[in-house]
Amino acid sequence: MSIRHIYAAWKCTSNRRLFFAVLLTFTTMGIYSISFGLWLILNKADFHELSPSIHTDLPTAAICLSIGMSVMTITTVGWISAVSYDRHFLNLFIAFVSLLTLMQVSTGVLGISVMHVARARVRSDLLKSINRTTFISANGDEYDLKVAWDRVQKSLKCCGVDGAHDWYYSVRWPTESKARFVPDSCCDRSLFADDDSMNNCGKRQNELLLFRRGCVDVYTNWSYHHISHLNWLSFALLIIEAISLLFAINLSKSNSFYAGSSRRRIRPAEYNRYLVEMSVMERGNRHSRSVDRLNNSDQDVLINRS
Numbered sequence: 001m002s003i004r005h006i007y008a009a010w011k012c013t014s015n016r017r018l019f020f021a022v023l024l025t026f027t028t029m030g031i032y033s034i035s036f037g038l039w040l041i042l043n044k045a046d047f048h049e050l051s052p053s054i055h056t057d058l059p060t061a062a063i064c065l066s067i068g069m070s071v072m073t074i075t076t077v078g079w080i081s082a083v084s085y086d087r088h089f090l091n092l093f094i095a096f097v098s099l100l101t102l103m104q105v106s107t108g109v110l111g112i113s114v115m116h117v118a119r120a121r122v123r124s125d126l127l128k129s130i131n132r133t134t135f136i137s138a139n140g141d142e143y144d145l146k147v148a149w150d151r152v153q154k155s156l157k158c159c160g161v162d163g164a165h166d167w168y169y170s171v172r173w174p175t176e177s178k179a180r181f182v183p184d185s186c187c188d189r190s191l192f193a194d195d196d197s198m199n200n201c202g203k204r205q206n207e208l209l210l211f212r213r214g215c216v217d218v219y220t221n222w223s224y225h226h227i228s229h230l231n232w233l234s235f236a237l238l239i240i241e242a243i244s245l246l247f248a249i250n251l252s253k254s255n256s257f258y259a260g261s262s263r264r265r266i267r268p269a270e271y272n273r274y275l276v277e278m279s280v281m282e283r284g285n286r287h288s289r290s291v292d293r294l295n296n297s298d299q300d301v302l303i304n305r306s
Contacts, residue, residue: 015254016082019247023078026240030071033233037064040226060226063107064233070100071237078248087252094248101241104234122223123216126161131171146172150185156222158215159186164207166214186210 040061074096081089129145153159159182160166167182182202187209192198201209 015247015251019078019082019244019251022240022244022247023075023082026071026078026244027075029233029237029240030068030075032068033064033071033237034068036229036233037061037068040064060230063230067100067104067234067237070096074100078244082251090248090252094245094252097241097245097248101238101245104238104241108231108234118224119216119220122220123161126216126219127166130161130166131169146183150183152215152219153183153185153211154189156215156218157188157211158213158218159211160214161216162214163212164210167202180205182210 038061074093077089077096078093080086081093130149132145164182164186165180167186168180170181172183173181184198184200184202187198187201188211189198191209192201
């Protein structure tokens, strides 16, 4: 077999090999999505008692798991179609990927549109919790909001909702007090020599010792950082889905894939020879079509001259 024939046979099967590579990448993304969803379930974070209307971990985990399982199901169909040369499974793969892409684009646009609404909701929840001492969940669990606020302000290095002034009239302080007190957790630890020197620092009425920024922005970003990660994952999946659709559609239209369905009924040598002959015939058909177009153009010129 000449080098030209070997190249023709390789060209007929190159799309299928590239499709295998895309399927492998697609499968890897599905496994990663499932792993990330399980990690969110097993590593639930704190601070949610301050904003009970915002719970992003479990919904994000559910979305990641559903996307991952959908991707694994779709890639299984793709593997079956590529290995068995089954055009019906390949068309089913194309339909599933198109549907998944449409769903991801729709949920992504919806998620971006509600982000500004979520920030206003977080701010309202924080303002309510700053003047409460306890929070009782739907399961009957009681949370100390003082401890939760101290933990948030120390971890996120912020003070109050929009600033330290949100604490001035909190229920933490005696009603007869006219002083502008804040919790000690609002104090910047880097400005003190040790922890003992921070005792009652929030009652010194010195704003230079306090964190300057409020907690609403940083807390909102913290609450939705898993959603941001999910958005990047969805963006990567959209790219893989577009590439897989391109190769799948190209593969379904190729004659080599159609001929592969009969490979089990013929010997490999005959199959490879058939691919070479089919490639040569396709090249000849393209050449004959170009010659026909050339002849037609020559006839048009002769008619015009006459």
